[in-house]
Amino acid sequence: MSDIHIHIKNKSYPTAQEDKEYIIENLNMSLPSNEFICLIGPSGCGKTTLLNIIAKIDTDFQGEITQDHQALHPSIGYIFQNPRLLPWRTVRENIELVFDSQVSADYITSLLKSMQLEAFQHSYPEHLSLGMSRRVSIIRAFAINPEILLLDEPFVSLDAPTARQVRELLIKLWHQRPHTILFVTHDLREAITLADRLIFLSASPMSVVSEIEVTIPRDQRNNEHAIEDFRQSLLRDYPAINDLL
Amino acid sequence: MKASKILPLLSLLFFVLLWQGLAVLINDNTLPTPILVSQVFWQEIVSGQLPHHLGITLLRLIASFSIAMLLGCALGIALGSSQKLDAFFDNWLVIFLNIPALVTIILCYVWFGLIESAAILAVVINKLPNVIVTIREGTKALDKDLLEMAHCFHFSKRKIFAHVIWPQLHPFVMAATRTGLALIWKIILVVELLGRSDGMGYQLHLFFQLFDVASILAYTLAFIAVIQTIELFILKPLDRQALRWKR
Numbered sequence: 001m002s003d004i005h006i007h008i009k010n011k012s013y014p015t016a017q018e019d020k021e022y023i024i025e026n027l028n029m030s031l032p033s034n035e036f037i038c039l040i041g042p043s044g045c046g047k048t049t050l051l052n053i054i055a056k057i058d059t060d061f062q063g064e065i066t067q068d069h070q071a072l073h074p075s076i077g078y079i080f081q082n083p084r085l086l087p088w089r090t091v092r093e094n095i096e097l098v099f100d101s102q103v104s105a106d107y108i109t110s111l112l113k114s115m116q117l118e119a120f121q122h123s124y125p126e127h128l129s130l131g132m133s134r135r136v137s138i139i140r141a142f143a144i145n146p147e148i149l150l151l152d153e154p155f156v157s158l159d160a161p162t163a164r165q166v167r168e169l170l171i172k173l174w175h176q177r178p179h180t181i182l183f184v185t186h187d188l189r190e191a192i193t194l195a196d197r198l199i200f201l202s203a204s205p206m207s208v209v210s211e212i213e214v215t216i217p218r219d220q221r222n223n224e225h226a227i228e229d230f231r232q233s234l235l236r237d238y239p240a241i242n243d244l245l
Numbered sequence: 246m247k248a249s250k251i252l253p254l255l256s257l258l259f260f261v262l263l264w265q266g267l268a269v270l271i272n273d274n275t276l277p278t279p280i281l282v283s284q285v286f287w288q289e290i291v292s293g294q295l296p297h298h299l300g301i302t303l304l305r306l307i308a309s310f311s312i313a314m315l316l317g318c319a320l321g322i323a324l325g326s327s328q329k330l331d332a333f334f335d336n337w338l339v340i341f342l343n344i345p346a347l348v349t350i351i352l353c354y355v356w357f358g359l360i361e362s363a364a365i366l367a368v369v370i371n372k373l374p375n376v377i378v379t380i381r382e383g384t385k386a387l388d389k390d391l392l393e394m395a396h397c398f399h400f401s402k403r404k405i406f407a408h409v410i411w412p413q414l415h416p417f418v419m420a421a422t423r424t425g426l427a428l429i430w431k432i433i434l435v436v437e438l439l440g441r442s443d444g445m446g447y448q449l450h451l452f453f454q455l456f457d458v459a460s461i462l463a464y465t466l467a468f469i470a471v472i473q474t475i476e477l478f479i480l481k482p483l484d485r486q487a488l489r490w491k492r
Contacts, residue, residue, distance in 0.1 A: 057393045076397060084394040088412040088490045097408055098398045124490035144398070 004031040004074075004148070004180065008063035010205070011049060023049060024061070025205035031148075034178040038191035041201030041244055047184045048081065050206070051150045054182070074148050077141030081152045083133040085125040085140075092121040095140050103143075111139045114169065131162045138166065142173055149174075151183045155190070167194065171221075188234075188245060192216070192227050200244050210238055277459040286463040294448075299467055302445040305433055309368035310425060316369070317376025318418065322410075324377065325384020341374040346432050350439055359440040371432050376421045383417030384410075415487045422480065430472065 011024040023046045031037055039047050052058035054065060055078050067074070085094045095108050112118045115135040125133050134154060141149060151170075155163040171194065174181060185191050191198055192214055200209040212234065220226045235241060261279050268278040277285075289295035324331045350367040357363035387410060395405045437446025445464060452460040 052393070055397045057397055075399075078394070078397045080390070080394065082390065084390050086391060086408060086412070088487075089408060097400070097404065100399070100401070126490060140398075 002068050003033060004065065004067045005029075006031070006050075006054065006063075006065050008050075008053065008061055010063070011046070011053065011058075011061040022205040025207060027063075027207045029199060029208055029211075031180055031182065032197075033180055035196045036174060036181045036194060037183065037197045037199060038195035039182065039184045039199050039201060040186070040188065040191055041206065042203045043186065045201055045203035046206040047201065048152055051078070051152055051182065051184060054148070055150055075144055075146045077144055077146030077149045079134075079137050079141045079149070079151045079154045081154075081156070083125070083130075083137035085133055085136055087125050090122050090124055091117060091128070091136050094125070094136060095143055098140055098144050108143070111143055114173075115139055131158050134158060135166060138170070145177060145179075147179055149179055149181045151181065153184050153186065155185075170194070186245070188231055188241075189227055192230050192234075193221050200238075200241055202244060209240060209244065212238070274456070275458050277462065281459050282462045282466065285459045286466055289460070289463055295464065295467055298443060298445050298448045299464075299471070301443050302433060302437065303471070305365060305368070305437075305444065306426075306429055309365045309372065309433070310429055312365070313369045313372040313376055313425065313429075314418075314421065317373050317421065318380050318414075320373075321377045321380025322384050322414075325381040325387075331381065338374050338377060341370070342378070344370075346371045346435065350432070350436050354440045361441075364436045364441055367436050368429055368432050372425055372429055375428065376425060379417050379421040379424075380414065383414045387413050412487070419480065419484060419487075426472065426475065430468070 006027065006029045008024050008027040010022045010026070012020040012022050015021060027050070039050070041047055049058060053061055055076050064071070085091075086097070089097065092108060092112070095111065096103060109118065109121075112121050115138065117132065117135055117139070120128060120132060125136070128136070138154065155166060158166065167190070170181075183191070183194060195214050198212045198214060200212070201207070202209045214230065216226050216230055264279050268276045286295070324334060349370045353363045353367035353370070357366065391409050391413075392405070395409045400409070433444070434446035434449065437444035438450045441447050445468070449461055449464060452458075452464070
């Protein structure tokens with residue numbers, strides 16, 4: 001699989017006023033395949049819109065997303081900001097529904113086990129805590145073995161231990177089966193812990209400010225000092241980032 | 246037994262006693278006692294008259310109700326999901342919503358003759374706009390987030406309808422069903438009264454001419470029993486089945 005090129009000339013939403021205000025303008029980025037990329041930018045700057053464009057939920061924009069000079073048609077797993085589970089289907093049914101054909105029951109059971117959700121497989125989402133619902137939405141996105149995984153601040157409103165647990169699981173699954181991950185977050189520490197590459201985005205209109213590779217080796221990502229040192233040096237070397245957090 | 250079960254029974258008993266008391270007090274043919282009404286009710290059942298006419302009315306109800314619901318759901322979803330269609334047909338809906346039932350019935354009989362299909366059509370035309378409006382509002386209120394999720398994960402059209410759209414429309418369909426049954430019951434009687442020679446409406450008309458209040462009340466009793474049965478054994482279980490997931 002080769003790199004994905006994103007070129008968005010502009011994107012606007014209809015407003016009450018006559019003149020259009022672009023939310024994204026001249027945004028160019030390349031996503032090397034199988035990399036873990038974190039998008040960081042101020043809230044409301046259009047990160048979710050960008051993910052929706054990549055997921056083809058939002059097609060109302062000027063520009064193109066290509067892979068090998070062709071329009072992009074990969075399988076995409078999307079972990080939304082809210083879990084977006086079907087409340088009238090059980091946990092298990094919610095996962096089964098993303099498959100076109102019959103899927104082996106053992107496969108889904110093993111996924112549920114990996115998130116400690118086996119006991120809740122026949123529960124309805126309304127009876128789950130938010131953390132559990134999020135885990136279900138993560139399984140749902142992973143289950144289809146997507147080529148690109150989009151995550152839109154998936155760990156906000158999770159308590160710290162749960163967030164850490166899910167974060168570790170995400171990395172484990174990514175190591176097991178490499179794919180491109182695009183992860184939106186506000187949290188610079190979280191981004192440094194997870195990513196190969198950080199992309200900083202500016203607000204209104206959104207465009208790329210800087211791209212930074214995270215050079216900490218994977219086996220030292222649990223070391224809080226290493227993370228903190230990297231963060232400090234980052235803020236020192238790129239003072240502009242401070243405004244984007 | 247719990248108070249919640251005893252109270253309704255007590256209130257029913259009180260209602261019958263009140264009726265009996267009033268009837269004895271007034272002592273007139275225009276208000277027969279519940280005992281007399283139940284006797285007439287029994288005679289009508291044994292003679293086969295009531296089951297025959299009730300059955301015919303029920304058949305008409307099922308036919309017109311099914312047509313109105315199926316058509317109404319399809320049109321309601323179409324209008325709810327397309328702003329242009331909705332803008333175009335909104336006036337039509339308002340017109341049809343406001344035509345008095347009697348007018349459509351008369352026109353149907355005048356245009357198509359005193360035939361069965363004209364009777365059914367008249368009922369359908371009366372009911373259809375209500376279903377369309379209810380389902381249209383339901384369609385407009387569909388959760389966009391879930392639809393986006395379904396598109397993102399490449400759900401097929403059939404899957405989107407069965408698993409994303411229909412569960413959200415269910416309360417609206419149930420509302421349309423309940424108000425629909427109540428409305429159709431009432432309209433169907435007028436339809437039968439004006440242009441049919443069988444069914445509950447025709448019979449009631451006959452009793453009216455004879456001033457036979459006991460028979461009128463006996464038929465009403467049968468009516469209430471049927472509606473209660475539908476509510477208890479069809480609608481309530483459907484609700485329970487579909488709303489399991491709610492907190």
